[in-house]
Amino acid sequence: xxxxxxxxxxxHSRAQAAQAxxxxxxxxxxxxxxxYTALSDANATATTTFLHGGLEPPARRAHYQQDLRLAxxxxxxxxxxxxxxxxxxxAVRTITEQLPVYSGLVESxxxxxxxxxxxxxxxxxxxxxxxxxxxxxEANQLYATEAKRLSDDYGTGTATAALVVLVLVAGVALVLxxxxxxxxxxxxxxxxxVPMLLAGLVLVGVSVWAAVxxxxxxxxxxxxxxxxxDSVEVLSATRVLLSRAQSDExxxxxxxxxxxxxxxxxxxxIRTLASxxxxxxxxxxxxxxxxxxxxxxxxxxxxxxxxxxxxxxDRLESSGRIPGAIALASSPGSAAVADRLNAxxxxxxxxxxxxxxxxxxxxxxxxxxxxxxxxxxxxxxxALALFGLRQRLGEYR
Amino acid sequence: xxxxxxLVVIVFLAALVTGCGSSSDRxxxxxxxxxxxxxxxxxxxxxxxxxxxxxxxxxASLRPPSVMPAPGTVPxxxxxAKIERRGYLIAGVDQNTKLFAxxxxxxxQLEGLEIDMLRDLAKAIFGNPNAIVFKAITTAERISSVxxxxxxVVADAMTITCARRRQVDFSTVYYNAGQKLLVPTNSPxxxxxxxxxxxxxxxxxxxxxxxxxxxxxxxxxxRVQQRTDCLxxxxxxxxxxxxxxxxxLLGFKAQDPDTKIVGSRFADEPYGMAINKTHPDFVRFxxxxxxxxxxxxxxxxxxxxxxxKFARTPAPxxxxxxx
Numbered sequence: 001x002x003x004x005x006x007x008x009x010x011x012h013s014r015a016q017a018a019q020a021x022x023x024x025x026x027x028x029x030x031x032x033x034x035x036y037t038a039l040s041d042a043n044a045t046a047t048t049t050f051l052h053g054g055l056e057p058p059a060r061r062a063h064y065q066q067d068l069r070l071a072x073x074x075x076x077x078x079x080x081x082x083x084x085x086x087x088x089x090x091a092v093r094t095i096t097e098q099l100p101v102y103s104g105l106v107e108s109x110x111x112x113x114x115x116x117x118x119x120x121x122x123x124x125x126x127x128x129x130x131x132x133x134x135x136x137x138e139a140n141q142l143y144a145t146e147a148k149r150l151s152d153d154y155g156t157g158t159a160t161a162a163l164v165v166l167v168l169v170a171g172v173a174l175v176l177x178x179x180x181x182x183x184x185x186x187x188x189x190x191x192x193x194v195p196m197l198l199a200g201l202v203l204v205g206v207s208v209w210a211a212v213x214x215x216x217x218x219x220x221x222x223x224x225x226x227x228x229x230d231s232v233e234v235l236s237a238t239r240v241l242l243s244r245a246q247s248d249e250x251x252x253x254x255x256x257x258x259x260x261x262x263x264x265x266x267x268x269x270i271r272t273l274a275s276x277x278x279x280x281x282x283x284x285x286x287x288x289x290x291x292x293x294x295x296x297x298x299x300x301x302x303x304x305x306x307x308x309x310x311x312x313x314d315r316l317e318s319s320g321r322i323p324g325a326i327a328l329a330s331s332p333g334s335a336a337v338a339d340r341l342n343a344x345x346x347x348x349x350x351x352x353x354x355x356x357x358x359x360x361x362x363x364x365x366x367x368x369x370x371x372x373x374x375x376x377x378x379x380x381x382x383a384l385a386l387f388g389l390r391q392r393l394g395e396y397r
Numbered sequence: 398x399x400x401x402x403x404l405v406v407i408v409f410l411a412a413l414v415t416g417c418g419s420s421s422d423r424x425x426x427x428x429x430x431x432x433x434x435x436x437x438x439x440x441x442x443x444x445x446x447x448x449x450x451x452x453x454x455x456x457a458s459l460r461p462p463s464v465m466p467a468p469g470t471v472p473x474x475x476x477x478a479k480i481e482r483r484g485y486l487i488a489g490v491d492q493n494t495k496l497f498a499x500x501x502x503x504x505x506q507l508e509g510l511e512i513d514m515l516r517d518l519a520k521a522i523f524g525n526p527n528a529i530v531f532k533a534i535t536t537a538e539r540i541s542s543v544x545x546x547x548x549x550v551v552a553d554a555m556t557i558t559c560a561r562r563r564q565v566d567f568s569t570v571y572y573n574a575g576q577k578l579l580v581p582t583n584s585p586x587x588x589x590x591x592x593x594x595x596x597x598x599x600x601x602x603x604x605x606x607x608x609x610x611x612x613x614x615x616x617x618x619x620r621v622q623q624r625t626d627c628l629x630x631x632x633x634x635x636x637x638x639x640x641x642x643x644x645x646l647l648g649f650k651a652q653d654p655d656t657k658i659v660g661s662r663f664a665d666e667p668y669g670m671a672i673n674k675t676h677p678d679f680v681r682f683x684x685x686x687x688x689x690x691x692x693x694x695x696x697x698x699x700x701x702x703x704x705x706k707f708a709r710t711p712a713p714x715x716x717x718x719x720x
Contacts (some may be wrong), residue, residue, distance in 0.1 A: 053502025096456060107633075116503040117652040118493040121634075122625035147429060151422045230424035236427040255623070256492035256500055256533045264437035273430045279431050286424060320490060320532025320548075323505050357664055 003173040003203070004378025006150035007210050009027050010162035011374060015021045016368045017157035017215055022360035026229050028081060029146040030353065033236035035095070036139040040243035042067035043131045044366075046106045046107050047250035050113055051330040052123050060335075068103060070143065072176045075099070078142070088145045091138040098138075116146070121254045128251060132244075147233065154225055158218045158362070163211065170207035174200065177385065184392050193358045196387030202381040206374060214367035220359050228356025231286045232349055239345045246338060249310055253329055256322050283348070294349045306337050399659035420682045456667050457719035458497040458569045459677055463687030468524035476679040477522055486519045489548035493625055495555055495648030498704045507531050514571055514687075517695060521686045536602060538656040540564050543671045550683065551671040554642060556567055556604055566676075567669030569716035571696075574642035576605050577661025579649055581631070586638055587685040589661035591618035595637040598627035605641050608664045622635070628653060642666045647707050667714065688716060 030278050042064055049060040075096055082088045105127035112120030120352070177200045184193055248266035253260070280303050287296035316325035329332060404417060455495035471477035482487055490511060492500040498509040516526035534542050539555055543547045544564045554574070557567045568644040578597075580586045586595065601620045619636045621627055627639040628649045639649065643667075646658050672680050690696040691713040701710045 053505065053556070055503075115652075116501050118495050118499050118651070119625045119652045120502070121493060122623065124628045125626070126629055143432070144429055147425055149427055154422075226424075228670065233428045234424055237432050240432060240433070249477075249494055260535070261437040268434050268437065272434045277427075282424065282427055317533075320487075320534065321488070322500060322533045323507065326500075327505065334679045381509065 003169045003383075004375055006169045007166050007378070008371070008374045010166050010284070011210060011214065011367060011370050014157055014159070014214060015218055015364070015371065016156075018221055018360070019151045020364040021150065021153045021157055021221065022357075022364055025146065025150040026356060026360070029143070029150050029229070030232065031074045031077050031081075032090065032139070032143040032146045033232065035071055035078065036136070036143050037239045037243070038050070038067045038070035038074060039095075039099075039131065039135060039139055040240045040247075042071065043128060044243040044246035044250070044338075045248045046109075047124060047128065047254065048330065048335075050109060050120070050219055050254055051250055051326050052373040053113060053116070056114065057111070066108075068099075071099065074276070081144075085145055088142055091142040091145075092370055095135050095142075098130060098135050102135060105130060113252060124254055124357070125251065127298065128247060132247075150229065154221065156219070157221045160218075163214050163218070166210055168245045170211075173203055174207075177203065180385070180389070184389075188392050193388045193392060194338055195384045195389075195391065198382035199381040199388065202377055202384065207213055208380070210374060213366050213370050218367055220363035224356050224359035225362060226286070226358055227290055228352055231283070231290075231292075231352035232356065234282050234286060235345050235349045235352060238273065238283060239349075240275050241269050241279065241340070242341060242345070245310075249313065252317060253313075253322065253326050266310075270310075272283065273309065274303065275312070281287045288330065290351075292348045292357065295344055295348050295351075299341070299348070302337065302341050302344060309334060309337060313391075339342055411706075412643075425462070432517075439697065445505065452562060452720065454717055455559055455562065456557055456567075456570050456669070457686055457717040458567055458669070459680045459720055460619055460718040461543045461681050461688050465521070465685045468521055468640075471522060471682075472678075475682075475683055476549075476676040481522055482527065486522060486529045486550070487513070488518075488529055489532050489539065489542050489551040489553060490515070491536075491553045492531075492533045493623070493653055494554060494645060497554070497644055497648065499648075510555075510572070510699055513702070514690070515550070515552055515692060515698045517699075518683060518686050521682075525706065533683040536600075539671060543673050546673060548711055549672070549679070554644060555640065555668055555671055556642075556666040557669040558604070561671070564674075565671040566674050566680045567671055568680060569687055569718070570667040570669055570714040571687055572644065572668040573711075573714045574666040574668055576608055576640060576664040576666060577643040577646055578659050579639040579641070579656050580637065580648040580659055582655050582657050584657075584659075586659060589613050589640075589663045596635070598630050598636040598639045599641065600627065602622050602666070603641070604666065609640050612663050615717045625649075630657065644704075647704060684716065684718075691716070 045060060045064040047065060049056055052060070075092065078088075078092050079096070082092055105123050109120045109123035112123060154350075161362060177196065181193060181196050181200070184196070209370055245266055248262040248269065251262045252266065271278070280300060283299060284293075284296040287293045313325050313329050316322075317327065409603065412648055460714075466604050469481075471481055490498040490507070492498060492507060494509065498507065498511040500506075501508055512531070512656065515531075519529040520526040522528070532542070532548050532659075534548070534551065536553070536713060539551050539553055540561065551565075552571070556574070557570065561567070564574070566644065578586065578589065578592075586592065589612050592609075592613040595616055596619050597609060597613070597616045598619045598621060599609055601622060606618065606620065609616060619627075619630060621630065624641065625647060627641065628638070630636045631639055632650075641649075641659060643662065650656050650658060659701060670683055672683065687696075690699075696713040697710050704710075
């Protein structure tokens, strides 16, 4: 009976954690990541579109509005489901309040820009400051909170302690059964007690089942993390930082040489993405052996052409040839590189997410049935053992 | 004894699992660290020191050559010849000051009063007003880019002061600006005397800010990094007035019809073109070009093209020579 309780408790905590990972913490993290990437991309789009001046391409405008819609959708979901954490609730509230302020400033920037007024650049600068100074730190906070929760659930869902306890308790129960069997055999001079033997077999059966289930769940959850949600996290961060680099680059040009901070930020962000051990390299490592390994290799190549292009823009900009730099940065070729990077990342994120969903549902189904089977079979084994014991003791009466 | 193999299997499986199982949060730590890449902060601006007193006539510059060379025939041993061999003039300008020097997002061209004057300078060297490359520079780079030779000349709303004259040479005055106030059309503020307890915007590092602090000590200064940030602050109601050179304020007014420029000039801001101290021949040449523009009506034409809508075209600023 003790075995049953311990086994059921171990199985239960694992099952709950696996279920939470699958249907609560990971989806919430994805919403937080979507919010973060949509907001970052909105700013990248708003700033690069600004470079087009009066001739704003309708597709860029639509892209920006789509980003704002995605952000609002994620925000609505998060408002509903963010639950317990006060920090997360505050973050959602702040973003909800500040987002209209941001989009209002972007509209002022745009209205001035289409009239050819340089004050538009000042509005865009301010909009970007609201986003990067107020909104994105909250989105980052929210994301970190959800990431931590997911990590905790993974920890519980793959805790080896549960399995060790299960094996130890099963071992003790079996040893007790064997000893009883031997003792009975000696005093009764009969080799076998059939109910006791059956009890032992049931116990072994349920132990093996539970162990296999727990191992299966643990491995599936580890796969869900390594090939699924880890990829999603690294890819989302890559997207966020790539958008940040694009915003920086555009703002450098919008400010036309009178900008001190954005060039510094740009260099930092590119270093975080590219350097050995940077995010782009991590994307490739995580994608090894999965269906997206080719996409990951393409990402490396596209990122290299993005870097080559920004280097050329930077050369034009730092020699003061701003109109040339702006023409290059707002050229269709430039937009194509950015779109390719974004589409690649989005594709890999959704592939990673489906890998996660598959593995996570393997994890929960590994434990399916055990919740009922462990108590039922343990009671059965105990009943058989008692029955066998009574049979023998009855013969001495 | 039939149970022993099962036990062995379980123990074996347990060993297997502890070896391969538990998930790592390496990727997550990397992700969160990357997302926490700190944003760059603006460097604290260093306040400009007190203006040194007494350098005589601050606007006096070198006398032009008695006969100006025709375009394409500059003296072989001169800084102008070096520019000519390069094929284009390099001019440091701002690109955000409407009417003076700004990048027009509608047609992707730089335009304004200073741009036109610099094109006339290129024309005097090459016979071609387009033989010029404009380099965007920050306010802080105006002196250093002249000193390190990365530009031949700077024309960027740069007031001639004694302190700056120790670092670079200036041409004669090409525009006489003066410090004024820009307020919303319905503002009661009429002059610098009405600024007590008013929030007044000025650009960090500008002469306007120091003058504001001395002429209207009871005003509440609102400091911004870039000129146009002041107009945003005014439109958002964060400030009651902007103080700057009237030339810059005219550009603001052109972008926001609900504003007006008030009061009389409470400080003179004569603009000169900055040139490296090692090229006095070029200073003389530029002064010669400016003298021609004053004489042949080109100065008036440029003024009225950009500022005619806002002010009657005045006489060109008189040239002062001292050597």
